[in-house]
Amino acid sequence: MNDSQMIYVHIPFCKKRCDYCAFVSCTNFQIVEKYFCFLKNEIQSCKYNTKPISSIYFGGGTPSVVDEKYICETLSLIKSKFKIMQNCEISIECNPESTTLSKLKAFYKAGFNRISFGVQSLNEKELLKIGRNQNAVQVKNAMKNALKVGFENLSVDLLLGLEGQTCKSLEKQIEQLNMWGATHLSLYMLMIEENTKLFKNVQNGLYLPLEDEICVQLYDLLFKKLKELGFYRYEVSNFAKNGFICKHNLGYWQMKPYLGFGVSAHSFIDGKRIANPDNFMDYFNGKYNIEKCNQQSLNEEYIMLGLRTIFGVEENFIKNTKQLNLLLQKGIVIKSNSKIRVADDYFGVLNQIILKLI
Amino acid sequence: MEKENIRNFCIIAHIDHGKSTLADRLIEATGTLAKREISEQLLDSMELERERGITIKLTPTRMHYNYMGKDYILNLIDTPGHVDFTYEVSRSLAACEGAILIVDASQGVEAQTLANAYLAIENNLEIIPVINKIDLPSAEPDRVKAEIENIIGLSAQDAPLISAKEGINIDKVIEKVICDVPEPKGDESAPLKALIFDSIYDNFKGAIVMIRVFDGNVKVGDKIKMFQTQKVFDVTEVGYFTPRQKPCDILHAGEVGYLTAAIKNVADTKVGDTITNADNGAKEALPGYKSVMPVVFSGIFCVDGSRYNDLKDALEKLKLNDASLVFTPEVSTALGFGFRCGFLGLLHMEVITERIEREFNIDIITTAPGVSYRVFKNDNSMLEISNPSLFPNFGEIVKIEEPIVKLEIYTSPNFVGAVMELCQEKRAVYKDLQYVDSFRVKMSYTMPLAEMIYDFFDSLKSRTKGYASLDYEFAGFQQSDMVKLDILLNGETCDALSLIIHREKAYSRGRAIAEKLKKVIPRQMFEVPIQAAIGGKIIARETISALRKDVLAKCYGGDISRKRKLLEKQKEGKKKMRQIGSVELPSEAFMSILKLDNE
Numbered sequence: 001m002n003d004s005q006m007i008y009v010h011i012p013f014c015k016k017r018c019d020y021c022a023f024v025s026c027t028n029f030q031i032v033e034k035y036f037c038f039l040k041n042e043i044q045s046c047k048y049n050t051k052p053i054s055s056i057y058f059g060g061g062t063p064s065v066v067d068e069k070y071i072c073e074t075l076s077l078i079k080s081k082f083k084i085m086q087n088c089e090i091s092i093e094c095n096p097e098s099t100t101l102s103k104l105k106a107f108y109k110a111g112f113n114r115i116s117f118g119v120q121s122l123n124e125k126e127l128l129k130i131g132r133n134q135n136a137v138q139v140k141n142a143m144k145n146a147l148k149v150g151f152e153n154l155s156v157d158l159l160l161g162l163e164g165q166t167c168k169s170l171e172k173q174i175e176q177l178n179m180w181g182a183t184h185l186s187l188y189m190l191m192i193e194e195n196t197k198l199f200k201n202v203q204n205g206l207y208l209p210l211e212d213e214i215c216v217q218l219y220d221l222l223f224k225k226l227k228e229l230g231f232y233r234y235e236v237s238n239f240a241k242n243g244f245i246c247k248h249n250l251g252y253w254q255m256k257p258y259l260g261f262g263v264s265a266h267s268f269i270d271g272k273r274i275a276n277p278d279n280f281m282d283y284f285n286g287k288y289n290i291e292k293c294n295q296q297s298l299n300e301e302y303i304m305l306g307l308r309t310i311f312g313v314e315e316n317f318i319k320n321t322k323q324l325n326l327l328l329q330k331g332i333v334i335k336s337n338s339k340i341r342v343a344d345d346y347f348g349v350l351n352q353i354i355l356k357l358i
Numbered sequence: 359m360e361k362e363n364i365r366n367f368c369i370i371a372h373i374d375h376g377k378s379t380l381a382d383r384l385i386e387a388t389g390t391l392a393k394r395e396i397s398e399q400l401l402d403s404m405e406l407e408r409e410r411g412i413t414i415k416l417t418p419t420r421m422h423y424n425y426m427g428k429d430y431i432l433n434l435i436d437t438p439g440h441v442d443f444t445y446e447v448s449r450s451l452a453a454c455e456g457a458i459l460i461v462d463a464s465q466g467v468e469a470q471t472l473a474n475a476y477l478a479i480e481n482n483l484e485i486i487p488v489i490n491k492i493d494l495p496s497a498e499p500d501r502v503k504a505e506i507e508n509i510i511g512l513s514a515q516d517a518p519l520i521s522a523k524e525g526i527n528i529d530k531v532i533e534k535v536i537c538d539v540p541e542p543k544g545d546e547s548a549p550l551k552a553l554i555f556d557s558i559y560d561n562f563k564g565a566i567v568m569i570r571v572f573d574g575n576v577k578v579g580d581k582i583k584m585f586q587t588q589k590v591f592d593v594t595e596v597g598y599f600t601p602r603q604k605p606c607d608i609l610h611a612g613e614v615g616y617l618t619a620a621i622k623n624v625a626d627t628k629v630g631d632t633i634t635n636a637d638n639g640a641k642e643a644l645p646g647y648k649s650v651m652p653v654v655f656s657g658i659f660c661v662d663g664s665r666y667n668d669l670k671d672a673l674e675k676l677k678l679n680d681a682s683l684v685f686t687p688e689v690s691t692a693l694g695f696g697f698r699c700g701f702l703g704l705l706h707m708e709v710i711t712e713r714i715e716r717e718f719n720i721d722i723i724t725t726a727p728g729v730s731y732r733v734f735k736n737d738n739s740m741l742e743i744s745n746p747s748l749f750p751n752f753g754e755i756v757k758i759e760e761p762i763v764k765l766e767i768y769t770s771p772n773f774v775g776a777v778m779e780l781c782q783e784k785r786a787v788y789k790d791l792q793y794v795d796s797f798r799v800k801m802s803y804t805m806p807l808a809e810m811i812y813d814f815f816d817s818l819k820s821r822t823k824g825y826a827s828l829d830y831e832f833a834g835f836q837q838s839d840m841v842k843l844d845i846l847l848n849g850e851t852c853d854a855l856s857l858i859i860h861r862e863k864a865y866s867r868g869r870a871i872a873e874k875l876k877k878v879i880p881r882q883m884f885e886v887p888i889q890a891a892i893g894g895k896i897i898a899r900e901t902i903s904a905l906r907k908d909v910l911a912k913c914y915g916g917d918i919s920r921k922r923k924l925l926e927k928q929k930e931g932k933k934k935m936r937q938i939g940s941v942e943l944p945s946e947a948f949m950s951i952l953k954l955d956n957e
Binding site for chain 1: 882883884905906907917918919921922924925928929932940
């Protein structure tokens with residue numbers, strides 16, 4: 001199963017930081033040139049190039065904001081350095097407003113075959129309150145152009161829990177995205193992370209995220225709607241039409257090895273989790289952190305990650321059989337063949353379930 | 359030293375009126391310890407005592423003082439102030455001839471001032487009123503003097519006006535003790551008669567027995583005999599406290615001190631017992647005092663079940679110094695192995711549980727305190743049961759008797775109405791009301807002990823603004839309409855939450871507990887009904903809605919460490935939970951149902 005590996009490339013640049021974002025990103029485009037120089041260096045010097053690559057993912061930040069030549073050069077370097085499998089999934093995250101027709105053409109030509117649009121919402125009001133400047137028309141055009149260029153696999157990220165969100169508006173948005181050609185949807189809950197602008201706004205009463213209970217109700221309704229439209233949940237937050245499950249995403253949860261390149265990127269190689277520094281200075285000095293895991297925690301990881309998917313985990317990995325039986329009895333987890341998976345209604349409390357089983 | 363130069367006395371006071379501070383000053387003024395050796399409040403040696411400012415164990419201290427050219431020995435025996443420890447007070451009083459009664463110069467006579475003063479009068483002690491804290495701007499010594507005369511009936515005209523904190527007029531107190539407290543009586547040539555008023559356990563010496571010698575004397579090598587157990591021991595050491603242990607050759611009639619005799623079992627040194635010579639001993643024991651009986655029972659369990667043996671150790675060690683603590687093993691389906699413990703009252707229970715957690719570092723769960731019932735079954739057998747989960751099926755029960763106490767409340771006539779109202783709420787039966795004088799009434803009631811152990815004393819104090827004192831004694835059993843109130847979580851009875859309660863109160867308490875539990879139990883993955891039931895009939899129901907959203911955040915660039923951290927954090931929180939059937943309960947849930955009345 002692990003005879004192949006995946007590659008993640010981090011492009012940490014953004015035009016503007018969104019209010020809710022707590023990840024490494026940079027709005028200083030003067031260091032783009034330097035960054036890609038080091039990034040290519042890192043890829044070039046990678047020793048783990050024996051296994052074939054089953055998926056490549058360019059994430060960010062916003063990969064679509066930098067000149068497309070950097071992206072395309074980087075991908076071509078990867079293609080020359082590693083053995084790429086025939087059906088390799090190659091994704092790039094794009095921001096609708098920075099995704100021009102010419103960029104899409106370049107990406108397609110370079111070999112990308114999947115685009116993940118960071119949409120978050122089609123409602124301008126909802127977006128403005130979290131510091132994003134973007135509208136539905138931009139999304140529609142970007143998706144239309146992507147289809148025109150030849151992309152068939154279009155994913156969209158949506159945020160749940162935004163101030164002002166209603167079930168009606170969300171259902172309508174999903175219908176529209178479906179109409180515009182989405183084949184994959186990621187539905188994340190808005191997290192209020194410390195050290196973000198949004199956190200301050202919430203504390204000062206300037207931003208009112210939806211209450212948990214309402215989020216859950218929305219989720220339940222959307223879940224139904226998505227099913228109607230042919231989107232099936234294959235992981236806690238991810239929905240796909242038949243044949244469009246994101247291999248890369250699924251690989252994370254199924255403990256596939258992956259190489260991460262770029263600032264703050266993570267790797268999982270030979271049972272070890274390795275993290276690059278999350279600041280540019282250290283990254284430019286070539287310092288990499290290594291986190292070691294013992295076997296016990298790999299077992300825990302297997303459960304913690306595997307239960308996120310509808311494919312579940314092998315029953316014999318779960319040591320706490322007493323709890324397992326209790327959860328089975330209550331219908332919180334379901335057993336089929338020798339696999340244990342979380343029942344649809346209980347994905348929202350996944351962590352609680354994991355805690356009982358590890 | 360001649361008997362005529364010995365003075366045995368104690369200090370009695372309401373909590374916070376400055377008892378321990380005065381004790382420190384006396385020790386300082388008599389040069390018993392140099393100032394630098396005195397850490398604040400010497401006599402309260404237990405960490406908990408200092409922190410709470412209460413005295414629990416007794417520490418007798420011998421002091422020397424020269425007055426008008428004569429050397430005197432002054433033996434000070436400290437006393438606890440709380441009503442739970444009244445029996446400890448009476449123990450100290452029995453060893454003394456006099457008592458210093460401290461009254462706060464601004465607060466005046468309070469409940470325990472009164473209660474302790476009467477105890478002292480009962481014991482025929484010479485009482486020396488002392489007015490403390492005169493350095494405070496709010497001090498009103500004249501008003502307080504009048505209160506002492508009117509409420510207690512003691513002459514207070516030449517009561518020393520002191521400040522123990524500032525060291526003002528401490529010598530006046532000492533002079534009063536020397537002049538007013540009678541010298542101890544007793545016959546040095548008679549057989550030994552020594553009263554045990556406390557004992558502590560020392561790992562090397564065995565029990566250290568605190569005694570007051572009334573007749574005869576005792577020295578190293580003497581063969582002594584305990585009156586109650588008839589056990590014989592060889593005295594290995596005698597001495598007195600300075601307040602440190604200081605060995606001496608002999609303790610004479612009239613003196614206070616300690617002896618050790620390689621006594622391995624503290625139970626052999628029953629407090630209140632009399633020690634005499636093994637050969638040709640005294641014919642009669644000294645009048646002891648009421649033996650102590652636990653009245654409040656509660657289950658104690660470890661949060662971490664694997665520490666059962668540590669808990670056992672802790673209780674055994676505490677018992678060495680506190681004969682009033684009793685415990686027997688108990689098994690609860692909800693909480694596992696633990697102990698059913700008997701206490702003198704709620705404060706005693708709190709002190710013990712706090713000491714277990716603090717001194718032995720064991721996290722414990724305490725179940726609701728209750729009393730011991732007599733249950734008569736239809737097969738003509740009778741069971742004494744203090745653990746609700748051991749109650750037989752109510753179908754097999756013919757009748758239940760609950761313990762009652764005879765209660766005497768002294769208060770000002772202004773508060774008679776308030777006290778009556780409170781007593782009625784607590785199922786007390788009115789017996790009598792007497793005007794002791796124009797300032798004081800004595801109200802007599804009988805009351806179920808179970809009602810008293812909850813918060814009766816605190817309620818009484820708050821409703822009378824502190825102007826009430828309380829005395830009670832056990833008065834047998836009476837038949838009552840008691841029921842067992844069960845709490846069901848998710849349909850399963852949680853035995854550790856069961857209560858025995860009067861039928862009339864079961865309904866409201868059941869509802870209150872269900873409401874309270876709804877607040878303290880975190881949401882689970884499924885809906886949890888909380889039900890209160892009497893004999894299978896549900897009388898109250900609350901529902902904890904299911905936890906439905908936990909977290910669904912994006913995972914960036916294969917960074918699973920954030921998810922791991924969150925999981926670790928949640929894992930920590932879980933450790934403090936108890937699994938009851940399928941429901942997770944925080945340990946405070948068990949105690950929270952006790953505190954219903956205070957809300």
